[in-house]
Amino acid sequence: MENETGISDPVTDFSETDSESNLTLNAESKSDSSRSSNEREVVFEAINLSFAYPGSSPILKNINLKIYKGDFTIIVGLNGSGKSTFAYHLNGLYRPTSGRMTVFGLDTKFRKNVSAIHRKVGIVFQNPYTQFVGNTVEEDIAFGPENLGLDREEIKKRVSTVLEAVHLKDLAYQDPSTLSGGEAQAAAIAGVLAMDPECIVLDEVTSMLDIAAEDRILNLIDGLRERGKTLVYISHNPKDLLKADRIIVFDKGEISFDGDLLDYIASGKYRLPDMVELLKHLRENGMNISETISDPKEAADEILKQIRSK
Numbered sequence: 232m233e234n235e236t237g238i239s240d241p242v243t244d245f246s247e248t249d250s251e252s253n254l255t256l257n258a259e260s261k262s263d264s265s266r267s268s269n270e271r272e273v274v275f276e277a278i279n280l281s282f283a284y285p286g287s288s289p290i291l292k293n294i295n296l297k298i299y300k301g302d303f304t305i306i307v308g309l310n311g312s313g314k315s316t317f318a319y320h321l322n323g324l325y326r327p328t329s330g331r332m333t334v335f336g337l338d339t340k341f342r343k344n345v346s347a348i349h350r351k352v353g354i355v356f357q358n359p360y361t362q363f364v365g366n367t368v369e370e371d372i373a374f375g376p377e378n379l380g381l382d383r384e385e386i387k388k389r390v391s392t393v394l395e396a397v398h399l400k401d402l403a404y405q406d407p408s409t410l411s412g413g414e415a416q417a418a419a420i421a422g423v424l425a426m427d428p429e430c431i432v433l434d435e436v437t438s439m440l441d442i443a444a445e446d447r448i449l450n451l452i453d454g455l456r457e458r459g460k461t462l463v464y465i466s467h468n469p470k471d472l473l474k475a476d477r478i479i480v481f482d483k484g485e486i487s488f489d490g491d492l493l494d495y496i497a498s499g500k501y502r503l504p505d506m507v508e509l510l511k512h513l514r515e516n517g518m519n520i521s522e523t524i525s526d527p528k529e530a531a532d533e534i535l536k537q538i539r540s541k
């Protein structure tokens with residue numbers, strides 16, 4: 232079947248479970264008296280989550296994870312480790328084969344919950360062309376806000392604001408399928424921004440952007456953080472790690488690391504070339520790091536020392 236994003240998706244057929252909606256789960260968990268009042272709100276929770284594509288062996292294996300409101304979480308891992316597959320679970324596009332995924336306490340296994348989740352969680356896919364639904368860029372961006380039932384003036388305002396933000400005003404009337412890779416990524420991001428969701432999941436969204444466009448998007452992401460949005464960002468770019476509240480490493484469908492940047496570097500779970508890139512970036516941005524360091528392990532130690540001393 233095709234879901235509303237246009238992705239051909241065999242795992243979001245909710246017809247059998249539709250009547251069992253579980254919208255009360257969040258209220259139940261809030262009434263749990265054992266929780267202290269200052270406990271942070273859990274946005275995403277994976278509980279023993281496993282997933283296999285039809286006819287394949289499991290891609291995600293027994294994932295247990297909570298992601299909290301307002302956090303900027305970066306997910307890294309080698310190609311094929313299951314990052315995108317996991318991201319699709321974060322707004323209910325995919326459902327676990329076993330275990331559970333809840334978003335704001337709503338189990339993604341129930342169709343009614345997924346409609347509610349789609350209003351709260353926007354996702355920008357790795358391949359932007361899969362998410363276009365409009366005949367023009369402008370129409371495409373307006374589609375989300377229209378679905379939210381916003382009035383014409385508000386839709387117009389939002390479309391204009393996000394087109395400006397991603398520098399696509401001149402291409403507003405172009406067919407999105409004819410955009411260049413970088414333009415398409417910017418348009419897909421604009422489409423999600425126009426919906427102003429509480430949480431945004433970004434799956435390698437800057438891979439086709441030039442440096443100026445990437446900077447624009449990263450600035451937008453900074454702005455979203457300041458507004459308290461919950462962000463989950465799948466990235467292969469080492470310098471993004473510096474922004475993260477939390478880094479999660481996927482390895483063959485399992486979580487092999489979960490912690491902050493210092494712990495990540497100290498853990499030695501990083502990809503060696505990433506440390507060299509990170510070092511280069513820090514050096515270019517004024518950190519006093521010896522030019523003679525090129526060995527990745529030495530680089531990691533130096534980054535750790537520099538960050539700790541700040």
Ligand SMILES: Nc1ncnc2c1ncn2[C@@H]1O[C@H](COP(=O)(O)OP(=O)(O)OP(=O)(O)O)[C@@H](O)[C@H]1O
Pocket residue numbers: 284287290308309310311312313314315316317357
């Ligand atoms: N629709 C599908 N049907 C069957 N297998 C799939 C499908 N989509 C992905 N896979 C497989 O699932 C595994 C995980 O893919 P996924 O795209 O989640 O990895 P990833 O960590 O995001 O990789 P990358 O960094 O390359 O984007 C891969 O081995 C991939 O071939």
